Amino acid sequence: MIVCRSKTRLTEATNAFKDNSVPQNRDTGKMDSKAAGMNPYVGLVSSLRDAWLAGKMRTVEQRVSQLEALGRFLDDKKQPILDAVASDMRKPPFEAELSEIILVRNEVNHVLNNLSSWMKDEFVDKNLVTQLDTAFIRKEPYGVVLIIGPWNYPLHLILIPLVGAIAAGNCVLIKPSEISSSTETLVAEVLPTYLDRDCFAVVTGGPEETSQLLENKFDYIFFTGSPRVGKIVMAAAAKHLTPLTLELGGKNPCYVADECDLQNVANRLVWGRCFNAGQTCLAPDYVLCSMEMQEKLLPALRRAITDFFGPNPQESPDFARIISDREFQRIRALLGSGRVAIGGQTDERERYVAPTVLVDVQPSEPAMQEEIFGPILPIVTVGNVDEAIAFINSRERPLAVYVFTSNNKLVHRVLERTSSGGFGGNDAMMQMMLVSLPFGGIGNSGLGLYHGKFSFDTFSHHRACLLRNMGLEAMNALRYPPYTERKMGLVLSTSRIKRSGSCTLL
Known part of the structure; x- marks a missing residue:
């Protein structure tokens, strides 16, 4: 694995995607005067493509060896991983081990x-005219x-896609986020010692480096981030007609019905909203409920917060911090939406925002206009489930829709009448625990799926293959000119698909 490092630490911004960098040597990351004026990553991408064309990742043995090496990285470096994410956002060891390792x-x-x-x-069904042929789908790396x-x-959000890309037999260039700088350093310095250096590379840096990477032609791009930057990535991919997956998040609604187990709802909402200090794309972003339910829910939410984090959550070892000063300022500004009913305390020095519940929030206010990505839960009151569904639609x-109710029919009603990347009935975020379920958004919340076999399929080109015999030309002659009605009848009889169970009334 090759590593290209940069000391640039730029914040994510659209106008940073410019071509104004001096090229680097792909092995050392140093400036290369001979390549001045060229894209700095041309050689790196070319070397990865050479490895792929040479077939280095084609065999199941090579893919298995790289996946096992990735597993050893997780096992061997458990403590450095926990230390890195703790340094970046004071993520509790329990949350870090669960989400980043397990x-x-x-x-x-x-x-x-x-x-x-x-x-x-994968062998497929054939019609009469192809009965003597071989028809199958071959799963090939992009x-x-x-x-x-x-x-x-x-x-987590680098390695899980990487697992799928390796499984499908691709060579991979990894670009970790510069904002989580300790984890970026770990990925750049330690992960390369486990993987094949010919087939995998890490590039560090900010939007400038990302912009330069995107100028190169890749065979597939996988991006996780905001919809705003996702549009930039998609535009760059379009220049090369490169297929891609976008995981973008959004505002995940949570409808709480009047019929429910109140404290269980509160416990699950607080856990989902406050895990990783709310910096989770799947977290419940706002609650929709009746005014009566809001009044009942507030004491239960307050109790759950106290049970989880004590009377002063700032002192709890189980509550993370906001990633950066910029994010802290953005989240703190959202406290001006509606009225603070629970929490609301902040500490700029620690980048601490208390678990907070907002009420009297209007749909036009900032907290309802952007993904919160922090430990703040607005409540918007609605008259009934139909009004909630209309609000969501x-x-x-969103990436997920959640509903809490003891009425199973109501769960399915919300499921059938809304659209989202995923859905959770009577819990939040737990769908991501299953490798058998796909993870992905729809519309503004993303494009494409991954996890488990969905990852393998995402990073595989499904190649349609038909192998025919060179003989039996008399059968093939039916499709050759000159065309006749008799030929058309014979072609239809051997190739037409009839609807099952259909019949003709005479």
Whole structure:
């Protein structure tokens, strides 16, 4: 694995995507005067493509060896991983181990358990004219993949796509987030010692480096981040007609019905909203409920916060911090929406924002206009479930929709009448625990799927293959000119698909 490092630490911004950098040597990351004026990553991308064209990741043995090496990285470097994410955002060890290590390790093991069967050719049904032929789908790697990761789960959201890209047989260039700088350093300095240096590379830096990377032609791009930057990535991919997956998040609504187990709802809402200090794309972003339910829910939410984090959450070892000063300022400004009913305390020095519940929030206020990405939960009152559904459907489609109720029919009613990347009934975020479920958004919340076999399929080109015999030309002659009605009848009889169970009335 090659590492290209940069000392640039730029914040994510659209206007930073400019071509104004001096090229670097792909092995050392140093400036290369001979390559001045060229894109600094041309050589790196070219070397990865050479490895892919040479077939280095084609065999199941090579893919398994790299997945096992990734597993060893997670096992060997558990403590450095925990230390890195603690340094970046004071993430509690429990949350860090669960999200950054255990879930990734599960993904690795699941793929290792199933990879051989996934890689096999998939034989398909044939019609009469192709009965003597061989028809199948071959799962082939795209080639050279670019994975651009975010800062909120800085290892998880790089490594889980990487597992799928390796499983599918691709060579990969990894771009971790510069904002989670400690984890970025760990990925750049330690991960390369485990993976094949010919097939995998890490590039560090900010938007300037990302912009330069995107000028190169990749065979697939996987991006996790905001919709705003996702549009930039998609525009760059379009210049090369590069397929991509976008994981973008959004404002996830949570409808709480009048019929529910109140304290259980509060516990699950607080856990989902406050895990990683709310810096989670799947977190419940706002609550929709009746005014009566709001009054009942507030004491239960207050109790859950106290039970989880004590009377002063700032002193709790189980509550993370906001990633950066910029994010802290943005989140603190959202406290001006509506009225603070619970929490609201902040500490700029620690980048601490208390678990907070806002009430009397209007749909036009800032807290309802952007993804919160912090430990703040607005409540918007609605008259009934139909009004809640209409509210959800009036907005961009979210990454997840949640509903809490003891009425199973109501759960399915919300499921059937809304659209989102995923759905949770009577809990928040737990769908991501299953490798058997796809993870992905829809519309403004993303494009494409991954996790488990969905990752393998995402990073694989499904190649349609038909192998025919050189003989039997008399059968093929039916399709050759000159065309006749008799030929058309014979072609239809051997190739037409009839609807099952259909019949003709005479």
